[in-house]
Each structure stands twice: as C-alpha cells, then as structure tokens.
Amino acid sequence: MLSIIRVAAALLKLKPAVNVEAFPAVSGQVLHNGEPISNFKLRRGYIYIGSNNEEPVWDETHTDAQGHFNFAEIIIQSKNPNMPYSTNRFAQLIDIQDPRYPEYKDVYLWRTTSPGINHIPLLAERLATLNCDLNSNEVSHQMIDEKYEGAIRHEVHSICRWPALEANEIKKRALYGEW
Secondary structure (H helix, E strand, O other), X not given: OHHHHHHHHHHHHHOOOEEEEEEOOEEEEEEEOOEEOOOOEEEEEEEEEOOOOOXXXXXXXXXXXXXXXXXXXXXXXXXXXXXXXXXXXXXXXXXXXXXXXXXXXXXXXXXXXXXXXXXXXXXXXXXXXXXXXXXOOOEEEEEEEOOOOOOEEEEEEEOEXXXXXXXXXXXXXHHHOOO
C-alpha cells in the first residue's frame, strides 16, 4: 500500500505547473474629503491559501498628482491545482501604508477571499474602478454571481463604492435573498 502512495506522489510531481490568476489588474483613485491625494503609498498583498507557501506576497505603488493608482495583474505558476484535495483560494487585500496618514493604517481599500485559479469577473470589475474617499466607512459589499446555479455570493470589505454596480446587486438580493 505504501508503494502505491509513493508512486501516486511521484506522478503528481511530474504534472506541470499551470497559470494561476492571483490578483486582477487594479486601477483606482484615492481622495480625502473629495480632494485627490498625491504620492499616497498603497500596498497590495495576497496569500495563496492551501498552497505549499502560504507566506504573503506584497507589492506597493503610489498615487499620481490626481490620486490615481494602478497595480498590474498577477499571474503565477503553480502545481497546486493539480494536487488532490487542493483548495485554490486567495486572500487579497489592498491597504494604506502612508506614514503621513497614520490614522488610516488599518483601513482597507480591498479585503476579500477569492476562490479558484481564475479571476472572478464580479471582483475584477470592481478592482478596475477602485475609487475611494478615506472618509468613507469600511463596509461589507455583497455580490451575487448568477453565472452558477443557485448563485454564488462574494463578500468584499472596502471603503470604496460602486453606486451603479451596487444598484444591480440590490436587484439580485431581492431575487435571491439576503445573506
């Protein structure tokens, strides 16, 4: 029996790594009382939950003179999706790391857990327009993905707002119910 397990383990090692979409591209703007903040330091991070390496991976960016910022898409190579019983999930966050505003150190522009190895369109759509005012309270945004039978729900904690997209989510909650 032990030799069968060793053979299975050896075969899994031969499986190739695949592309895993860790974090979609991000574009947004940071305001403070409606005014853009220039040279504002933001940090983005993710943890590949269930992989061999669950250490956080970080990168940083700064806003331009109008408060706009961008992070490039992150795609990694991993054998984890080929492993039996793998849980392919990513903890994702974008927070504030600007020493000029210590009162916002624990404020999140984005905090969620994303399932799977491909970007979730509902989440990527919001990350493409991550517009925030530091004076907004962090809230739990609930999104319903109707692509799947029974509808899958996603939750994002953020100070950012998406009024047009939220109006659509209110309609979906009326159809599928609240959490």
